[in-house]
Structures are given as structure tokens and as C-alpha cells.
Amino acid sequence: MVADRSGVPEMELTVVLTSDITASIRARRDIERDFTPERSGGMVKGKTISLVRNFSDTVIVLDTGDVAAGEELDQVEFLHLVLHEYGHALVGRLRAAAGTRPPKTTRSKTPEEVAAIWAYEAADEFRCDLISNTLLGKFLNVTPGGGEPRPLTFADLVGEGYREAFAELLDAVHPGWPDLVYAYRTHQIGLDEMYEGLLFGTGAVLKLIAHADAVEEASGNAPLLANYSDHPAVYRLLGPVWSPIREVLASTPTLPSLAEFAAVDRAIQDCGQHMAAMWASLGSPPT
Numbered sequence: 001m002v003a004d005r006s007g008v009p010e011m012e013l014t015v016v017l018t019s020d021i022t023a024s025i026r027a028r029r030d031i032e033r034d035f036t037p038e039r040s041g042g043m044v045k046g047k048t049i050s051l052v053r054n055f056s057d058t059v060i061v062l063d064t065g066d067v068a069a070g071e072e073l074d075q076v077e078f079l080h081l082v083l084h085e086y087g088h089a090l091v092g093r094l095r096a097a098a099g100t101r102p103p104k105t106t107r108s109k110t111p112e113e114v115a116a117i118w119a120y121e122a123a124d125e126f127r128c129d130l131i132s133n134t135l136l137g138k139f140l141n142v143t144p145g146g147g148e149p150r151p152l153t154f155a156d157l158v159g160e161g162y163r164e165a166f167a168e169l170l171d172a173v174h175p176g177w178p179d180l181v182y183a184y185r186t187h188q189i190g191l192d193e194m195y196e197g198l199l200f201g202t203g204a205v206l207k208l209i210a211h212a213d214a215v216e217e218a219s220g221n222a223p224l225l226a227n228y229s230d231h232p233a234v235y236r237l238l239g240p241v242w243s244p245i246r247e248v249l250a251s252t253p254t255l256p257s258l259a260e261f262a263a264v265d266r267a268i269q270d271c272g273q274h275m276a277a278m279w280a281s282l283g284s285p286p287t
Contacts, residue, residue: 002131007258008090009097012057015082021063025049028059046081048088053104055092060085076140080157083135087128090255095120098262100269111279114199115272122206123245123268129154129214130254155219162212163224169205174233177201181282191285198284202241202275209242241278244271 002008018024025035025047035047045063062081095101102117109117137151144150177198184194213224223246228234248267256264 002086002135002255003090005257006090006094006255008093009056009258011055011089011093013060013086013089014058015060015062017062017064019064021045021047021061024061028061045077046085048085048092050092050096053101054096055089056096058089058092060089076136076152076157079139080132080136080154083132084128087131087255088124090131091124091127094256094258094261095265097258098265100262100265111199111284112272112276114203115275115279116269117272118199118203118206118275119245119272120265120268121203122210122242123249125207125210126214126217126249127254129211130217133214133218134254153218155215158211158215162208162215166205166208166212166224167228169208170228170231170233172201173205174231174237177237178282181284185283194284198279198282202279205238206242206245206275209238213242213246237278237282241271241275244274 016024021044022035028049028051043063047061049059049061051057051059060082062078062085064078092101102113133154136157137153140152141149142152142156144156180189180194180197183189184191209224216222216224225234225239225242225246229239245268248264248271252264252267253260
């Protein structure tokens, strides 16, 4: 079993199936009371919620679609969601047990602290997609073009959707992010609006990159950003942020064991310094 091989401590895991993921998530965690399912690259259909900080009691909420409206979730997509969110539960439990989950604070987080969180959250999406990719291939086969059957991959399931969504966002990153900071510095928008667009925008784009890059990995292709290296959003902003994270991911197991998790997770979180440096390069002031 995946959890046993990685030394994941014992945990209680509950799976909730719902046709209203927004209401189900908001009802289970105070911090998620403003949850909305809209994300870059598509709608959220699954969410892992830790009921306690050490992830020993965790709920996976899955959106099964609206049966009455004929919008049921495809069975293969449902299987992917289960496997992906199971990965989040395992990673969350390992992070808590390894002692690398950032402490809860009553003050606002600094940009450096936010960057460390965005770094490991993006890495988690990449890892969980590949956990699903590995397990999907054990359960299902596909026969493309009438050829020989082979294991189904995450790339077979999602196609070009993530890559296309990423390509459409590039101009929103550059010149979008520099323009956002300029608007703040010339008093056209306030600090909160600037930070909302830049810091939270970075987190959202990094997660989209993680999903899209997991598709490339599952396909056996070169890393995602290699295909967009001539766009200023990539060579000026996103490349220096994602590439160090990607290097750690490429050199470590998809699901590190408990014994090695702390070192791997600290390496990922240390990559957040490149994110903070990117924000500073745009002229974003410290909080």
C-alpha cells in the first residue's frame, strides 16, 4: 500500500460525495467559509480538508456532478479525483509528522512566508497528479489508434486543457503583473488590491503550472516551460520561480518517505525565496 511504503502515520480518512462542493466545504472548515470552486484552468471538483492540524483526521470532499441535470462525473475522472485527493491526505499527514508544516500565526504572513507555502502547495499538486498517474495505470489500460494496449495516464485523461489554460494566462502575467505593481505605485489601486492580484495570482498560476507540467511528465515530454521560454512571463518571472521547484521534484520521489520528507519539503519551501525575489524585482513593497 502507498501509505505503508512511505511510512505515513495512521490517520482517519472520510470521503464525502456531494453535488454541491461549495456548500460541503464551507460547512466543514471555518477557514474555507469563503471557498469558491473557480480556479485557473477549471473548476475545483475535489478538496482535502484537515479537521485537525496534524492531518490525523481528514475529509476528502468530491463533487460528483448534478445527476438531475445529466452532469455526472465521468468514472475515470472520478477515480483520478479520488487518487489525487488521497495523495493530498498522505502528503499533508507526512508534512505534519515531519514538522515542516508552517506554524499557525495570529499576524499576517510576510511575503517570504507566503512564498514558502505557495511553493509547497504547487509541488503538492504536481506530486498528487503523478500519484494518480501511477495508480491509474495499475487499474486501467488504453488502446490509442487501435495499437497495443498500454496503461492509462493522467495525460490521456486531461489532454491539452491545462497547457492551453496556461498559454492563455501568459499575457496576464507579463505585462499583467508589472502593470499591477505600477498601478499601485502610481496610486491607481491600493496595497490590498495589488497584493491580492500579485501574491494570490502567483499562487494560482503556480498551481496551474504544476498541473500542466505533471501532464508533460506523464506524457514523457520535456518540462512545460521549455515550450514557452521565449515569452517574458516565463523567462523574466515564472521560470526563475518554478524551475528550482521542478528541479527538486525531478530529483526526489513522487511521495517521499517520512524519513526523508523533512529534507525534501524544506528544499521545496526554500525555493520560495525565488518567488519573493520575483515580487521584489517588480517593485512590490514588503508588508
